Amino acid sequence: MTHYEIKSSKELRAGMGEGLVEAGKRNVNVVALSADVKGSVKMDGFAKEFPERFIQCGIAEANMVGIAAGLSLCGKVPFIGGFAEFVTGRVYDQIRQVMAYSNKNVKICGSHAGISLGEDGATHQTMEDIALMKVLPNMTVLVPADFNQAKAATLAAAEHVGPVYLRLGRSKMPCFLPEGEKFEIGKAQLLNEGKDVTLFACGHLVWEALQAAEALEKEGVSTEVINIHTIKPLDVKAIVASAKKTGAVVTCEEHLINGGLGDSVAQTLAMHCPTPMEYVAVDDKFGESGTPDEMLTNYHLRAADIIEKVHTVLKRK
Amino acid sequence: MKTTAELQQIATQVRRDILRMTTNAKSGHPGGSLGTADWFVAMNFNLMDFDPAKFSMSGEGEDMLFVSQGHITPVIYSTMARRGFFPVDELKTFRKFGTRLQGHPSTAHNLPGIRMASGSLGQGLSVGVGAALGKKMTGDKHIVYTMHGDGELEEGQIWEAAMFAGAKKVDNLIATIDYNNQQIDATVDEVMTLGDLKAKFESFLWKVVVIENGNDMQQVLDGMAKAKALTGQGSPVCVILTTKMGYGVDFMQDTNKYHGSVLSADDLPKALAQLPETLGDF
Numbered sequence A: 001m002t003h004y005e006i007k008s009s010k011e012l013r014a015g016m017g018e019g020l021v022e023a024g025k026r027n028v029n030v031v032a033l034s035a036d037v038k039g040s041v042k043m044d045g046f047a048k049e050f051p052e053r054f055i056q057c058g059i060a061e062a063n064m065v066g067i068a069a070g071l072s073l074c075g076k077v078p079f080i081g082g083f084a085e086f087v088t089g090r091v092y093d094q095i096r097q098v099m100a101y102s103n104k105n106v107k108i109c110g111s112h113a114g115i116s117l118g119e120d121g122a123t124h125q126t127m128e129d130i131a132l133m134k135v136l137p138n139m140t141v142l143v144p145a146d147f148n149q150a151k152a153a154t155l156a157a158a159e160h161v162g163p164v165y166l167r168l169g170r171s172k173m174p175c176f177l178p179e180g181e182k183f184e185i186g187k188a189q190l191l192n193e194g195k196d197v198t199l200f201a202c203g204h205l206v207w208e209a210l211q212a213a214e215a216l217e218k219e220g221v222s223t224e225v226i227n228i229h230t231i232k233p234l235d236v237k238a239i240v241a242s243a244k245k246t247g248a249v250v251t252c253e254e255h256l257i258n259g260g261l262g263d264s265v266a267q268t269l270a271m272h273c274p275t276p277m278e279y280v281a282v283d284d285k286f287g288e289s290g291t292p293d294e295m296l297t298n299y300h301l302r303a304a305d306i307i308e309k310v311h312t313v314l315k316r317k
Numbered sequence B: 001m002k003t004t005a006e007l008q009q010i011a012t013q014v015r016r017d018i019l020r021m022t023t024n025a026k027s028g029h030p031g032g033s034l035g036t037a038d039w040f041v042a043m044n045f046n047l048m049d050f051d052p053a054k055f056s057m058s059g060e061g062e063d064m065l066f067v068s069q070g071h072i073t074p075v076i077y078s079t080m081a082r083r084g085f086f087p088v089d090e091l092k093t094f095r096k097f098g099t100r101l102q103g104h105p106s107t108a109h110n111l112p113g114i115r116m117a118s119g120s121l122g123q124g125l126s127v128g129v130g131a132a133l134g135k136k137m138t139g140d141k142h143i144v145y146t147m148h149g150d151g152e153l154e155e156g157q158i159w160e161a162a163m164f165a166g167a168k169k170v171d172n173l174i175a176t177i178d179y180n181n182q183q184i185d186a187t188v189d190e191v192m193t194l195g196d197l198k199a200k201f202e203s204f205l206w207k208v209v210v211i212e213n214g215n216d217m218q219q220v221l222d223g224m225a226k227a228k229a230l231t232g233q234g235s236p237v238c239v240i241l242t243t244k245m246g247y248g249v250d251f252m253q254d255t256n257k258y259h260g261s262v263l264s265a266d267d268l269p270k271a272l273a274q275l276p277e278t279l280g281d282f
Ligand SMILES: Cc1ncc(C[n+]2csc(CCOP(=O)(O)OP(=O)(O)O)c2C)c(N)n1
Pocket: A035, A036, A037, A059, A083, A086, A090, B031, B032, B033, B069, B071, B072, B119, B120, B121, B122, B148, B149, B150, B151, B152, B153, B178, B180, B182, B183, B184, B245, B259
């Protein structure tokens, strides 16, 4: 088993913040906009480095989406930053009309996504954002797995032409992927080869999937782990090839069971190679207050939960 | 009815609660909570007509309050507990796993006193307008109150609701703005100046009452009484409540630092020393 180690514990939103400064250095057209949360979403580094390219929009996310779309007409590459719920769900129609349907080069950075946000509670813990964004034609949806990948994904988003949603968590999470690795939009990342079962994971759950795989290997279950950091466009080829090889699949995500990574994989398998599959995701319910750790544990998003689902799916093989 | 002095004593205890709750939770929003404590105490104990023991979702036969800037749960929950909605001891569960006292107000945990989730800024005025219209339709003479942050006014939906309420003469509605000139990234003036806020509301066909010092209990009582006297005259009423974010603790005032960050366990006693325990801590 390829062994991964926690090199540090860092916030993915901070990875985006570093990536954005770097993108700003590489391309003078990169601009950033935030809705009174530039510090919270880690756009303050960019605002400091390029004050004339940072636009404070105030607490007005809908207006911010429109302004960004307008800026994109003039050759700018706008990154808009906010809490994930308020820059997706709250402004869904604005995104749909002026970013997705009009196909504009605007990037959404959604911080504080998922249940690991913790104490703020359900009002702020979006677990629907992947569903909302992936369903929009033209939209690219990126869910990096750690700080380093969040940084790389930000740079990739800046180079990609077209609307992008970048999903980021608030809390410190294990940083285990190499620094400076190129992020290839739409290309699944094989983290461990196996032959009995495949774990397709995204975001914070990639680390849990690797932990699960280590334990499963000790039990004698050869476990393939693939990081689906791009939910859309989905790497159908890689998913089908792995499912055909192992014949059993578990998807792992910090999102509602409806409309997330699991559903994208299920759709792919149904069309190309029906395979027994289980979901590790949040049941059809809202979150609540608690520490990030308590959230992941109580909403069954841990390595132990993945292992349990693997045992279930292996019986269905 | 409490005397002004009694209300001040309650407000001091509420400020202690706010600080102890947020430090205990290691998260939450003490700044705006401290600034609006006097208003919440005045509303809960003297100004609003309701009975905590008979809380109903419909609020029939009662005044209703919707706090639109849901992040100030510390002051919301402390005043609710002190007013008898639930045991004061429960304040220690604020933001902890399994609590009814969620980080932002929630109806999913059956906490009496809460009728609508809030925390996504800018939505509470619309809800208040709807409840006020509902009261008119059912012949209930009671008043609907809403509370908003001044930064929150940057949300467009606020102005959709303001336009509606003015045009449709929703005159059983009193919206109070916590005019502290602070939000997360900077002052409101720096982020998005409000210009002449009174004139803005008046041009939307509202009547406006300005409370110059919203941290002076007597001014709050008088100003809100004036607002109440203006209801029923064909216009919604806006109260511009000038406050200081962090009021009550000298080193927490005149900054937005404590909008969403809490005192460490080490700094807490320094703050509490400025706020004598009046009703007993939770
Ligand atoms: C729709 C939405 N956007 C952003 C936020 C994040 N946020 C929480 S409080 C706040 C600032 C609010 O300022 P103000 O209304 O003046 O309240 P105060 O800080 O004075 O308590 C922001 C931007 C949010 N809760 N909802």
